[in-house]
Amino acid sequence: MMASLQLHGVKAPGLGLCSKRLEFGSKGISYSVTLASSCAVFRTVEHSCRNIALRVSCEAGRVDLIERKQPETRSVSGTDKELTCVMKFGGSSVASAERMKEVANLILSFPDERPVIVLSAMGKTTNKLLKAGEKAVTCGVTNVESIEELSFIKELHLRTARELGVDPTVIAKHLEGLHQLLKGISMMKELTLRTRDYLVSFGECMSTRLFSAYLNKIGHKARQYDAFEIGFITTDDFTNADILEATYPAVSKTLLGNWSKENAVPVVTGFLGKGWRSCAITTLGRGGSDLTATTIGKALGLREIQVWKDVDGVLTCDPNIYAGAQSVPYLTFDEAAELAYFGAQVLHPLSMRPARDGDIPVRVKNSYNPIAPGTVITRSRDMSKAVLTSIVLKRNVTMLDIASTRMLGQYGFLAKVFTTFEDLGISVDVVATSEVSISLTLDPAKLWGRELIQRANELDHVVEELEKIAVVKLLQRRSIISLIGNVQKSSLILEKVFQVLRRNGVNVQMISQGASKVNISLIVNDEEAEQCVRALHIAFFETAS
Ligand SMILES: Nc1ncnc2c1ncn2[C@@H]1O[C@H](COP(=O)(O)OP(=O)(O)O)[C@@H](O)[C@H]1O
Ligand SMILES: N[C@@H](CC(=O)OP(=O)(O)O)C(=O)O
Known part of the structure; x- marks a missing residue:
């Protein structure tokens, strides 16, 4: 027997699950749902932040008690210390030490924002890592040292540490780990999808460590997080994993919990997750840091999600095809999702889903030209004059x-x-x-x-x-x-x-x-x-x- 329940109008970024009870709620209101049958197992659980909050269905059971609990007292809630938005910076925005400094200045130029920062790997690091992996398959263990892309990545990250004035030991373990991994690939003469995901994860792990160390160095308290350690739970589809629902409460708990204790700006690796069965590092598909950003936005119920690129927002066409492309001021989630799905590289195809569920506006901005208004993506817009x-x-x-x-x-x-x-x-x-x-x-x-x-x-x-x-x-x-x-x-x-x-x-x-x-x-x-x-x-x- 299937039972299902729908609740409307609840804003619910936090959701906790145990065998017979389901808990959710935020901003001072929390609910719990108890299943009647003791052998009931949750079959599907969906929740989103603002509109329909929850759908529960279970096997062999009815949902028969909905109980509103006493307001939660969460230290960040309702105070002026609340995290306000996500700011995601893509590879082009953090390609060098100079760019990282500019991005740090940009973040500090919004004193009223308390953002969660999401970063991609520096510049073209992901492509270089993949190339290094392919070369390692055939080059022989003794030649791994001379893989050009490995030297490039080492040099780029060590130079960036030097130019930012941060201690290079923050990335030393990763550089060594990368070297060892390439040796392993060359011994096995094989690069599986699972190993590929582990290999590319070094890019985001290093960029976030460098950036977080730099923020701390300039007196802006920050804390680095690996997404796969803070609850980004995904399917085990290596190189193209999908985020699972359990991610939202877990990420919210860790980020909000730590923020309330130490007020350190979270700097999170984009693109990465942890497979729910394999417990191995997964990636969300190329360009997946956009999806990391919108997932955090929804999980924390933030006011806005900003994705900072190297173009003035979403454009009327790919600027590489036609240089006369112009920026589009407003889009709906549906338009942006369709545009991304049908090939516009500017947004990850699935990134609009959490933002739409949470009804959180997404702003696409240019980190090279912050004064440009960019594109604002919302649930609806005035379509009366819109044609193409x-x-x-x-x-x-x-x-x-x-x-x-x-x-x-x-x-x-x-x-x-x-x-x-x-x-x-x-x-x-x-x-x-x-x-x-x-x-x-x-x-x-x-x-x-x-x-x-x-x-x-x-x-x-x-x-x-x-x-x-x-x-x-x-x-x-x-x-x-x-x-x-x-x-x-x-x-x-x-x-x-x-x-x-x-x-x-x-x-x-x-x-x-x-x-x-x-x-x-x-x-x-x-x-x-x-x-x-x-x-x-x-x-x-x-x-x-
Ligand atoms: N319709 C479009 N609007 C904007 N940019 C587009 C579009 N189609 C393709 N692009 C390309 O997408 C790039 C930005 O996406 P991406 O490289 O993933 O950014 P980032 O790495 O900064 O997240 C732009 O530099 C542009 O060349
Ligand atoms: N670094 C990953 C993830 C990502 O989102 O990158 P970017 O934001 O630079 O498109 C990639 O290159 O696919």
């Missing part, structure tokens, strides 16, 4: 055209197609259907994360399975152009899109306007895609209509 907000490109996508071998009226065709993908564990991105055929694109993040040979085998297998019920065409090197905007105005958007594409001689191979209300997707050939984005940008953002 941003154009996003996802390259190197695989498309499948699947036509049923039976004629019209056959039922169950779509179900069979999707069951095949489910069985093979492959996600689908964009879909367009008729009664007898279906075109779809495969999620490259899911497929391209795997080894080349494995990918080719999987694609062959997909085609083989689908050919049992359909004629299948596999089309590679396609791009998805996602038009993020007000889908209520889709006729207006599409009229202009087709004018532009016709003028540029581009044929759209598939089009999809999903239920998201914020995204229209077009599929074109890879080699035409960038030119399309530039032409569309000029038509929508630089030409009076």
Whole structure:
């Protein structure tokens, strides 16, 4: 038997779980829920900070007591010492000692904020670590010393310590550990996904130690935290782990508890977690520090989450494709999530989820140009004048055209197609259907994360399975152009899109306007895609209509 309960209007960043009782609450109100049956086990527990606070369902039991407890007395609550926001700085913002000093000044220039700081690895350290790992697999144990990327990383971090004037011993153990790990990889001649995550974790572990030591040196009390030690509990999907619900109460307990005792600015490693079964270090996917920041924002019920980048906020398109990209002042969580999912590198694809659950505004700012207003992302915004907000490109996508071998009226065709993908564990991105055929694109993040040979085998297998019920065409090197905007105005958007594409001689191979209300997707050939984005940008953002 399943029981479920919904409570509304409770702000609940703290959530504690034990076998029969569930406790949650914050800011002076706390609740506890007791299950009637003694053998009940919690099946799903979800909670978010502001809207629906909680959903509990359990096996063999009813939820039959909801008890409001006496107000908590938490020392940070309601005092002027409360932590106020998260400030996350990406690799580009902390690429050198000079940049770290500027970031420290920037933090100190907001005297009214008491932030939790989240940092990524310095500059391109993550890429260098991965490269060093790949080289270690083949170079032989005696040659590990001469891996160029290892010397680069050592030199960068020791120089940064020197230039910041902090004791290099704060990173000495990690530099030694990294060296030993690369030797281990070269002995085993193997770099598993699990080892890869451990390897890249050195980047964030070192940047946060250096930065925290620097804040302390300039008289601003700080404390470094490794996310995997303070309750960032994830799935065991190495290189692409997902944060589990138990993270929120654990992180809140540690950070708020220590803050209330010592008022030291928390400096937390982005990107990292701990697998719930393996207890090994996991990573949240490339760019995952954004997700660390929003998770902390939700866990602590903070007022704002700031992500500091090297651009003036979210832009109307990727500035590497078109230099005329402009900053977008406002976005909704749904728009930002869609934009990130469909390939805009500026935000991690899952980072909007905790912010949306907690209804906490996210501000995307430029650490190189702090006076630029950036982008504010909130639950809703005035859409009355919005047409197109941003154009996003996802390259190197695989498309499948699947036509049923039976004629019209056959039922169950779509179900069979999707069951095949489910069985093979492959996600689908964009879909367009008729009664007898279906075109779809495969999620490259899911497929391209795997080894080349494995990918080719999987694609062959997909085609083989689908050919049992359909004629299948596999089309590679396609791009998805996602038009993020007000889908209520889709006729207006599409009229202009087709004018532009016709003028540029581009044929759209598939089009999809999903239920998201914020995204229209077009599929074109890879080699035409960038030119399309530039032409569309000029038509929508630089030409009076
Ligand atoms: N729509 C977009 N808006 C802003 N930046 C974008 C967009 N698409 C791609 N980018 C790229 O994303 C980069 C910022 O993301 P990222 O490198 O992950 O930042 P950080 O490492 O500072 O967190 C920018 O330098 C820009 O080149
Ligand atoms: N260092 C990790 C995590 C991260 O979020 O980095 P950045 O904030 O620099 O995109 C990466 O390069 O993927």
